[in-house]
Amino acid sequence: MTCEMTHREQRLDDFLLRKLSEPEAEAFEIHVFGCADCLQELRMREQMIMLMQEERATVSAAIPRLAKPREGFLRKIADFFSLRPNVWIYAGVAATLLVGFFIAQLLRRQEPPDIYAANFVELPHLESRVGQAFRSGDFPLSVISPQIGENFTGEIFFRWEIKKDEKKFSGPLELKILDNRENLVHTATVESGQYNLKENLAPGIYYWTLDYQGETLYVGKFFVKKPKK
Amino acid sequence: MRDEQQRLVQRIQTGEAEAEQELFRQYAQPVLWKITRSLKTDAQNLKDIAAEVYLAILQGLRKESFAPEKWDSLEAFIWGVTQNKIRDWFKAKKREHKYFHDDPPSEEIATASEEYLLENEELGRLLRKALRALAPKYKEVLELRYLQELPVHEMGAQLGLPGPRVSERIHYALKCMRAACEKMRLSPSIFGLLALFYLREGMSL
Numbered sequence: 367m368t369c370e371m372t373h374r375e376q377r378l379d380d381f382l383l384r385k386l387s388e389p390e391a392e393a394f395e396i397h398v399f400g401c402a403d404c405l406q407e408l409r410m411r412e413q414m415i416m417l418m419q420e421e422r423a424t425v426s427a428a429i430p431r432l433a434k435p436r437e438g439f440l441r442k443i444a445d446f447f448s449l450r451p452n453v454w455i456y457a458g459v460a461a462t463l464l465v466g467f468f469i470a471q472l473l474r475r476q477e478p479p480d481i482y483a484a485n486f487v488e489l490p491h492l493e494s495r496v497g498q499a500f501r502s503g504d505f506p507l508s509v510i511s512p513q514i515g516e517n518f519t520g521e522i523f524f525r526w527e528i529k530k531d532e533k534k535f536s537g538p539l540e541l542k543i544l545d546n547r548e549n550l551v552h553t554a555t556v557e558s559g560q561y562n563l564k565e566n567l568a569p570g571i572y573y574w575t576l577d578y579q580g581e582t583l584y585v586g587k588f589f590v591k592k593p594k595k
Numbered sequence: 596m597r598d599e600q601q602r603l604v605q606r607i608q609t610g611e612a613e614a615e616q617e618l619f620r621q622y623a624q625p626v627l628w629k630i631t632r633s634l635k636t637d638a639q640n641l642k643d644i645a646a647e648v649y650l651a652i653l654q655g656l657r658k659e660s661f662a663p664e665k666w667d668s669l670e671a672f673i674w675g676v677t678q679n680k681i682r683d684w685f686k687a688k689k690r691e692h693k694y695f696h697d698d699p700p701s702e703e704i705a706t707a708s709e710e711y712l713l714e715n716e717e718l719g720r721l722l723r724k725a726l727r728a729l730a731p732k733y734k735e736v737l738e739l740r741y742l743q744e745l746p747v748h749e750m751g752a753q754l755g756l757p758g759p760r761v762s763e764r765i766h767y768a769l770k771c772m773r774a775a776c777e778k779m780r781l782s783p784s785i786f787g788l789l790a791l792f793y794l795r796e797g798m799s800l
Contacts (some may be wrong), residue, residue, distance in 0.1 A: 383744050392674075399625040399670035409628060410776045411769070415718050415741045417726055418734075422742060 369403040374437070378404065382411055482533030483498040486589070489546045492573045495585040512588040522567075526561040526576065526584070540577040545570055600669040614652065617735050622652075627711050629674070633681045640684075641712065648680045685798050720774060725775030733768035740765055 371377060380386050383393050397406045464484040497514050506529040512522060524541060541561055543552040550571070554561055569591045596604070606614035630644050652673055655661060666672045726734065741749045751761045 379740070382741070392678075395629065396668070396671045396674045398628075399622065399674045400668060402624070405625050405628060407773075408777070409715075409718065410722070410772060411741070412632065413715070413722050414726070414737070414772055417723050417744055418738055421726070422738075594662060 369401050371397065371401075371404070374404070377409065378407060382408070382415065416530070480591075482569060485546060485568065487546055488571060489544075489548060489573065492548075492585060493587070494545070496573070496587050498585060507583055509576075509584055509586060512574075512586065514586055515589065517589045517591050519591050520566070520568075522563040522588065522590075523560070524556075524563065524574070527559055535580075541574065542577065543567075543572055543574045545572055596663040596666045596668055596672075601663045603669065604656055604661070604663050607653070608661075618669075619649075619650075622670065625670070626673065626677050629677050630681065631711075634684065642685055642709075644680060647683075648677050651676045651680055707721050720744055721775045722772060725772055729768060730785070732763060733771065736761060736764045 368395070377386075377394060381391060384391075386394060398408060507526060508528075509526045511525040512518070538555045538557045541552075541554045541556050542550060545551050545568075552563060552565060553569065554563075569586060569590050570594045571589055573585060573587045575582050575586075603614055603618060607618065626648055627641070627645060630641060630648070634640055634644065640696070654678055655672065663669075729737075734752065737753075739745045739753065740747075747758050747761050747765075749754075751758045754761060756764075
């Protein structure tokens with residue numbers, strides 16, 4: 367809008383409602399002849415009034431109900447929103463953000479499902495070696511625990527046996543535990559045939575190996591599950 | 596009359612066709628608006644009166660006796676001519692005199708007149724749609740203001756709202772109506788076509 371007439375709104379309405387004197391109305395019409403903004407506004411309001419007159423019965427019927435004064439706090443709330451229609455949009459955006467925030471908080475408390483599932487993907491080149499005792503024939507190793515694919519939720523007890531009369535092997539074995547990304551998550555040198563892992567591992571699939579003097583003798587696997595609450 | 600308006604008149608007086616078209620482009624809409632709202636007329640009367648106004652404006656401007664300095668503005672002159680022609684039409688109608696010439700309006704003029712009325716129809720259609728979509732509380736203030744013709748303070752008393760809030764509500768309601776109208780470009784039509792018609796036909800005034 368570029369028209370800079372003072373009290374323009376009042377003048378437009380006074381003209382439409384025939385509240386101007388004849389000279390005032392003529393002067394205003396002359397202004398309208400040179401002002402595209404006022405002309406457009408007048409055309410719009412004239413048409414609007416004509417349409418409202420046509421629909422007067424309908425509109426009037428709605429008035430008693432609408433004009434009924436609201437009381438106290440409720441009226442203030444209603445007025446606040448009625449005069450600021452954009453508030454609904456802002457309120458909607460704020461509500462969405464708030465809900466999003468709470469959902470994010472809930473999800474943070476849970477194990478992210480995608481990461482959790484990824485921890486159970488098998489590692490192909492170790493998978494193919496699971497359960498095999500290498501140098502079989504000349505290394506009488508018998509693994510008792512954990513069984514291949516055994517599930518754990520807490521501490522893990524490793525146990526194996528070597529024939530007593532086996533003379534070739536003297537000295538400790540190296541126990542290694544790897545996750546499914548082949549990260550070494552635990553290692554221990556074990557003199558006896560058993561080892562108790564008290565460390566809590568994250569849920570997932572794990573491979574464990576027994577090495578002797580740098581040579582892998584056995585590959586096993588087990589699962590750590592999320593403990594039930 | 597402002598300098599640029601005086602220059603436009605001088606160009607018209609020298610017979611410059613482009614200046615006439617410029618004049619029509621500028622004043623077609625207000626002239627048609629005044630005729631339409633004064634006469635509440637149909638397409639036939641609109642095009643005939645518009646043609647009369649057009650001729651009278653050009654004849655007036657081309658007179659040697661026309662003195663631009665006597666007029667506050669060009670729109671004041673055009674408004675005066677339009678007003679006189681409308682009065683003439685009413686007088687003739689009252690006396691049942693024949694007001695218009697025997698020659699039927701050209702097809703171009705008829706089309707241009709109908710175009711203006713169609714434009715109004717389109718405006719009405721858009722506004723009707725906007726009114727239906729308007730929340731009752733906004734429709735209510737429009738009704739109180741423009742049908743019951745209540746001043747703002749009386750509306751406030753009736754609605755239980757302070758005056759500034761009533762004004763805000765009216766302002767927003769009108770804004771919604773205006774937004775509906777902006778879908779349609781109000782373009783000058785009839786006078787541009789009238790000018791082209793007369794220039795093409797080589798009619799002398």
